[in-house]
Amino acid sequence: AQTVTQSQPEMSVQEAETVTLSCTYDTSESDYYLFWYKQPPSRQMILVIRQEAYKQQNATENRFSVNFQKAAKSFSLKISDSQLGDAAMYFCAYRMGRDDKIIFGKGTRLHILP
Amino acid sequence: EAGVAQSPRYKIIEKRQSVAFWCNPISGHATLYWYQQILGQGPKLLIQFQNNGVVDDSQLPKDRFSAERLKGVDSTLKIQPAKLEDSAVYLCASGTSYGYTFGSGTRLTVV
Numbered sequence: 001a002q003t004v005t006q007s008q009p010e011m012s013v014q015e016a017e018t019v020t021l022s023c024t025y026d027t028s029e030s031d032y033y034l035f036w037y038k039q040p041p042s043r044q045m046i047l048v049i050r051q052e053a054y055k056q057q058n059a060t061e062n063r064f065s066v067n068f069q070k071a072a073k074s075f076s077l078k079i080s081d082s083q084l085g086d087a088a089m090y091f092c093a094y095r096m097g098r099d100d101k102i103i104f105g106k107g108t109r110l111h112i113l114p
Numbered sequence: 115e116a117g118v119a120q121s122p123r124y125k126i127i128e129k130r131q132s133v134a135f136w137c138n139p140i141s142g143h144a145t146l147y148w149y150q151q152i153l154g155q156g157p158k159l160l161i162q163f164q165n166n167g168v169v170d171d172s173q174l175p176k177d178r179f180s181a182e183r184l185k186g187v188d189s190t191l192k193i194q195p196a197k198l199e200d201s202a203v204y205l206c207a208s209g210t211s212y213g214y215t216f217g218s219g220t221r222l223t224v225v
Contacts, residue, residue: 004156035213043203045157045216091156101147101170102214104156 002027004094006105013082014113020067021077021108023092029053034068035093035102036077038086045091051075079110087112116140120206120217128225132194135220139187139208145169147214148181148191149205157205163189196224 003026013019025034036048051059051068058066063083067076079086092105119138127133139146144165149157160179162170165186174181178197183189193200201224207214 043205043219043221045205045207045214047213047215050213093156101159101162104158106154106156 002029002094002096002103004092004103004105006092006108008108009106010109010111012111012113013079015082015084017082018078018080019082019110021079021090021092021110023075023077023105025073025075025092025094027073027094027096029096031096033095034066034075035095036064036066036075037091037093037104039089039091039107040087048090049077082112084112084114086110118206118208118215118217120204120220122220123218124221124223126223126225127196129198130195132192133196133222134190134192135204135206135222137189137191137206137217139189139206140215143208143210143215144186145209146183146189147207147209148189149207151203151205151219153202160191160204193222196222198224200224 005024032053034051038046038048049059049061049064058068063080065078089107089109091107093102095102121136146163148160150160151157160174161181163183166183181191203219203221205219207216
């Protein structure tokens with residue numbers, strides 16, 4: 001069965017600094033998708049970044065980038081120039097097929113220190 | 115485009131009562147999901163619909179939970195009777211191959 005593990009329950013970073021959130025996953029599949037979602041106190045899950053397993057190039061969205069290590073089954077999220085609005089729960093997630101369910105990790109709560 | 119709409123936003127009920135949640139997905143999204151998110155945990159899939167057919171309900175406690183998606187659009191999730199451990203946020207999402215869009219969820223408190 002596929003699993004997603006986030007080993008950091010909480011992290012803190014100074015405003016304008018860079019922080020990296022860790023995620024590992026377990027799968028026997030070769031074709032899948034990985035996601036990072038942000039959940040602020042409003043509860044709405046917001047897609048931050050998406051990575052297709054067949055792509056070797058790491059995905060980037062403005063200040064957010066990933067380090068995708070397929071062999072190691074690692075998918076970390078780097079947030080550059082951290083802003084107060086980045087404070088939220090961050091969930092790493094895995095999906096096998098195009099319309100398959102998403103499996104979430106337990107999340108990392110990110111605090112931004114002014 | 116309009117997002118995924120959910121109602122109510124909050125609900126407090128006593129144990130053994132029944133409750134229903136409603137979800138209106140993004141227009142044209144064939145796939146609809148209901149997730150349960152217990153405080154401090156990641157969301158767990160309860161049921162997945164493709165149009166009005168069930169694709170995966172393996173983690174739905176069928177003795178008390180039911181869900182339907184009539185006409186392949188709106189969906190309702192019902193709990194009857196509720197237990198204390200059902201206290202959670204219930205998230206609805208609709209999806210494409212690119213990703214899912216989530217609603218703001220319903221926070222259920224069972225007392």
